[in-house]
Structure formats: structure tokens, C-alpha cells
Amino acid sequence: MAPVNIFKHGADEEKAETARLSSFIGAIAIGDLVKSTLGPKGMRLENANILIANTGMDTDKIKIFGSRVRVDSTAKVAEIELAEKEKMKEKVDRILKHGINCFINRQLIYNYPEQLFAQAGVMAIEHADFAGIERLALVTGGEITSTFDHPELVKLGHCKLIEEVMIGEDTLIHFSGVAMGEACTVVLRGATQQILDEAERSLHDALCVLAQTVKEPRTVYGGGCSEMLMAKVVSDLANRTPGKESVAMESFAKALMMLPTIIADNAGYDSADLVAQLRAAHQENKTTFGLNMSDGTVGNMVDLCITESFQVKRQMLLSASEAAEMILRVDNIIKAAPRKRVPDHHPC
Numbered sequence: 001m002a003p004v005n006i007f008k009h010g011a012d013e014e015k016a017e018t019a020r021l022s023s024f025i026g027a028i029a030i031g032d033l034v035k036s037t038l039g040p041k042g043m044r045l046e047n048a049n050i051l052i053a054n055t056g057m058d059t060d061k062i063k064i065f066g067s068r069v070r071v072d073s074t075a076k077v078a079e080i081e082l083a084e085k086e087k088m089k090e091k092v093d094r095i096l097k098h099g100i101n102c103f104i105n106r107q108l109i110y111n112y113p114e115q116l117f118a119q120a121g122v123m124a125i126e127h128a129d130f131a132g133i134e135r136l137a138l139v140t141g142g143e144i145t146s147t148f149d150h151p152e153l154v155k156l157g158h159c160k161l162i163e164e165v166m167i168g169e170d171t172l173i174h175f176s177g178v179a180m181g182e183a184c185t186v187v188l189r190g191a192t193q194q195i196l197d198e199a200e201r202s203l204h205d206a207l208c209v210l211a212q213t214v215k216e217p218r219t220v221y222g223g224g225c226s227e228m229l230m231a232k233v234v235s236d237l238a239n240r241t242p243g244k245e246s247v248a249m250e251s252f253a254k255a256l257m258m259l260p261t262i263i264a265d266n267a268g269y270d271s272a273d274l275v276a277q278l279r280a281a282h283q284e285n286k287t288t289f290g291l292n293m294s295d296g297t298v299g300n301m302v303d304l305c306i307t308e309s310f311q312v313k314r315q316m317l318l319s320a321s322e323a324a325e326m327i328l329r330v331d332n333i334i335k336a337a338p339r340k341r342v343p344d345h346h347p348c
Helices: 074-096 111-119 130-140 193-215 225-239 245-267 271-283 310-329
Strands: 004-008 017-025 028-036 045-053 102-105 123-125 157-167 170-178 183-185 219-221 289-292 297-300 307-309
Touching (some): 045 130, 111 123, 225 245, 225 271, 245 289
Antiparallel strands (some): 045 157, 157 170
16 A cells, blocks of 8 residues: 555635545544645655644734834834844744755745745645644654754654645645655545545444454454354253243344344345345354355355454444343333423413
8 A cells, every 4th residue: 555645725715725634544544624735836846855843934024913013104114024024034044954845834834935935946835734744744754843943853754756636626735655654545535425424434434443453353254154153052052041031042142143134134135035044054054154245145254255353243242232231121211291281371
């Protein structure tokens, strides 16, 4: 999986772009809103040395509406603005001494420093939110910096290529070949917001299962194989158990057999026929058989390579049994008495 990170930019506001960024690093899904600005438009930057910062770059002119300045002439205001520009130029010079060709800032970058960066051939990206620069610092191997007096102490980020790419009708800034580990951006596209939300939920569920499998590497066979195997064992135990407990055990076995039934129903097949075939196969000690929903038949899960996470399966059974037990413990339903109707003697 190629290391990738993507920022999308459009024209939502002046010199700022927004993108829906859905990405994952390893097995952690991340999705949030990122604002960015690209300096020289259409730039293709190879072997990028990236300085990731969280510093103010918006003080090159006086904020007249946010402060009070008492002067005896407008020339004094011009002198103050010139002093502010000189301070900003010194700050940009300190940043350029780091030997970078890409500068990413969490805060805004005003016109004057952006112009200085462009003259020096440095790509500038502004207004990346804190989660965005944390993610970039993680995958590029850099550190978030706020002061620039000691370049030798600053750890820069690196990636092999920064370029603009087109995906559909969207223009994206593509970071590839990052320094630290593997990272990938997942771009979700769909006709409606509901389809996108469902795709994002499905992706999130898959990544959560992957994370649990990494923590607990044991797996079980899927396709309803594990549920049918457990149901067979519980049914056999219920046949040997005297008293009312056997009734509860039979009900638990039936509940377990409902899971392969739901799998078949969701796939649009005849669940009664498939579950009956699967139960017969397990009675013949074919303990690795489950439902093959690609062909609508009963198949060997070992040959089909269909497995599920043991931890997820275990937690599913525990949660379902605890919920059922809690419902059975409720012997009365408390209801509020309905409000008495009072005749209205004063109609409007």
C-alpha cells in the first residue's frame, strides 16, 4: 500500500481551501475537515523538505479594527506598518534558513509572507487544523514547531513528491512517499450523502475488526459455521439435561441458528433451505462448513478462506446474551398514567 496523504482545495473562501479528508494510518481511521492554501498553483515538488509549524503569520499589517493607535499623522501609521513588515520578513528569513521547500502552518498566512515564500520557491500551506498537522507530522517524520531561532534543533518532515492530481472533478494535493511507515488516504465518492455515510461506517467497522484482530490474532470460521457449530453443541447438551434448563438451552441454540439465517436472508437466498443443509452437514461432522453467499450454497470455509475475528465474535455473543438476560430479568413495565382530559370551557 503506497504511502499517501491528500488535501483538497477549492474556492470556499479567499486563499483557503477545504477538503473532506478520510484517511487511515495503520488501522486507525481518521476523518475531519482540513483547510489549506497552495502557494504557486500547479507546482510539482519532488524530494520535499517540510517544516510543519503552528505560528502566527498574519501580523504584516496593523489590524486597525482590532486595536487603537494614537498618532499625529498618517505617516506614523505607515511607519508602524513598515516595522510590522520588517518583523515578518525577519521571521520568514529565519524559517527559510531551515533549508525547506514546503511550509505548512496551522494558522493563517497573509499576503506578504506568502509572497516572500513564493519568491524563495517555497510552497506554503495555511490554516491546516491541529489534527491535520499532527497527522502530517506523524507520517512525514517531522515535528510541529513554533520558534525558528535554532534550525539545527528542528526535525523536518520529508516526502518524495507533492503534486496536484484530479479525482473526478476535484483537484487534490497529493503527498506521496512519506518518511515514516505506511499511510494511505481513502477517498469516498457516492451519489448521495447517505451512500457516503454508509460507506464510511462500513470502512470504520472493517478497520475496527482489523484492529481487534491485530490485538487478538485468533480467528474462527465465518459464513455461519461457528454459530451452527455452537448451536449443535448446545442442542446436544440440552438433550442430556433434565428439567426446565433444557428449554432455555434449546432457545439459546435456536437463537444461534438465527445468525446464518440472517446471512442468507440478507444475500437474497432461501434461508430455510440453506440453514437446513448447513445443519445436516454439521450433523455429519463437517465442522468447517458454512454458507457460501457467492454461489448460494453450503461450502467449506477452509477452502473459501472465510474467517472472522475471534475477539469480535466473542464480544458479540457476550453482548447479546447479556442483553437477553437483562430483558428477562424485567418482570414489570412501569408506565406513566395517561393525563386526564379536562373539558375546555373557554374556547377561543
